[in-house]
Amino acid sequence: MTDTSDDTGKTTFNRVMLKISGEALMGDTAFGLHPPTVERIAREVKSVHDMGVEICMVIGGGNIFRGLQGSAQGMERTTADYMGMLATVMNALAMQSALEGLGVFTRVISAIRMDEVAEPYIRRRAVRHLEKKRVCIFAAGTGNPYFTTDTAATLRANEMNCEAIFKGTKVDGVYNKDPVKHADATRYDTVSYDDVLQKRLGVMDASAIALARDNDLPIIVFSLDEPGGFKGILAGEGTYTKVHG
Ligand code: UDP
DSSP: OOTTBOTTSOBSOSEEEEEEOGGGGSTTSSSSOOHHHHHHHHHHHHHHHTTTOEEEEEEOOTTTOOHHHHHHTTOOHHHHHHHHHHHHHHHHHHHHHHHHHTTOOEEEEESSOOTTTSEEOOHHHHHHHHHTTOEEEEESTTSSTTOOHHHHHHHHHHHTTOSEEEEEESSSSOBSSOTTTOTTOOBOSEEEHHHHHHTTOOSSOHHHHHHHHHTTOOEEEEESSSTTHHHHHHTTOSOOEEEEO
16 A cells, blocks of 8 residues: 555545646657647546546646747747746647547636636636546646746645645656766655755746645656556556655
8 A cells, every 4th residue: 555545556536636747748749749649648647537536737838838938038028928828728728639539528727818718717616627527627827927837736736625736757756866867866755845945856846846835735746658657656556756744
């Protein structure tokens, strides 16, 4: 038994937030969306949905546009950030299409009103969707410039009473140094919020970590590239790092 499953391998989670970066949707391409990759991730989400777990999702926008990049090239920062938020809406719609193609009911819920393409964010309505087992994909970040989708995921996870944030990455947890560059990097099984902040471990940005810490919301960092990885971790298998108090 691990703290993600009981003696029978049944998950202990009822409602979770899955945060993935926009780049996770690129596959091996250099920009934008790679539909087969989006579908692969949608299958991972469906397998967890099939376990009866209620799922919230936040997808970044870095595969299309990041505000900081735009402002580094001379664009006004808040405008660039709004462009980044709009990029996340495209990713959310792509994921909605892939999930619904697999028969999973979803709602895209946007922090910036655009009623023709997504529902506006109304907390109680979003909770109701989750209770009806619809996957809620929260788009447009927090709706505010100067934030990231990591913070948006943490904010919505708190508002939706999620039991944890699952942060899908390219590696199976948090390492003391970049495991892609350093063969001797070691993975933490657990690490505290304060260590993540002090050692700048790069799990999520500092505001997101502080918001998770202040609300005792665990962050589980796992590999999204591992087939069956998301479901496996919920069933108590596989490797991951748990960030907690
Ligand atoms: N963004 C923002 N406010 C938010 C969330 C996102 O301004 O609440 C903008 C910001 O410019 C960011 C971009 O949207 O660079 C894309 O989000 P993020 O960088 O978090 O995407 P990821 O790196 O996860 O793909």
